[in-house]
Amino acid sequence: MLAVAKGDDHAYRLIFDRYYPRAVNIAYRTLGDAVVAEDVAMEAFLRVYQARLRYRPSAKFSTYLYRIVVNLCLNYAKRVRMLTTLSAEDCKLLASDHHDPAKCAERRELGGIVREAVLRLPPNQRLALALVRYENLSYESAAEVMGVSVKALESLLHRAKQNLRKSLKSYVQNEDG
């Protein structure tokens, strides 16, 4: 980033190539929409570029970038009120499938069911999951990105896992009925 601040476009390209896919996927796991996720990631990189002269390496660059992505995701979701992305019809369908996995398997792939289950989580749980489970951040890094304590992050993850276990109970092996 220090090279970028000095006008090194090549350095910014390297940063972009390395982090853009991760930024996109954090937004994608949080918002559930690939196009919006790319918009959010692009906006994050634009803001990083605009702030390059003010950048101080007080934290890892990835933490700095992901924090912008997280804030943009939350702002976006708040603005369009899309945090509960599933329609009532989707929820009914999911609930009915819950008792008939065989029938469900005919209609939907597990990936889609997992996506729906994740998108039904509250936003903070979803973000915690996106950072730790999907982007493999440590608890400490994820907590720093989200601006919460490690304990609070663990609590979010704990509840996310419990919720997912309930939602996916019928589709997952090692679960009774």
Add this chain to the structure above:
Amino acid sequence: MIRCRDAQQLIMRCVDGALNEEEVARLESHMAACAACRHELEAIQATMDALDQWESHQPMRGFGDLRELVLMSQQGTTSLCAQTYPSSRWLVAGFAALSLLVGVVAGVMTAPSTPDRPEVTEMAAIQAIDAGSFENLVDGSLAYSLAERTDEGGSK
């Protein structure tokens, strides 16, 4: 040995690979004697494994798009967030609402005025029936019944 409640906490962190050696040893020691917690770990682990079924998104855009965006922002165009996703949808919604409004206003302004219904009298109805054609007969019947209603209304 730790209690099941403490084991649950460790299990949740275990599936994220966030336990240190000492915690792993405590959890293993507990699970050796607790079938319920063993089952719990397997279930949570299976749930977490299922999450991998939701595939990641392969980005479609590249550095060239960012460069364009930077140029746009330097030219004073608003940022992507303000410009693209919320406003493009709001623009569509706004355009649709505006079109609807224009349609309604135009419809009201260009609608032909409804002609006044001619006053129906019993005599006119009888004349229509006397005219003899089927069409006149039907018109006459309708006119007659209207005339009857009008008379009834007037007499109340």
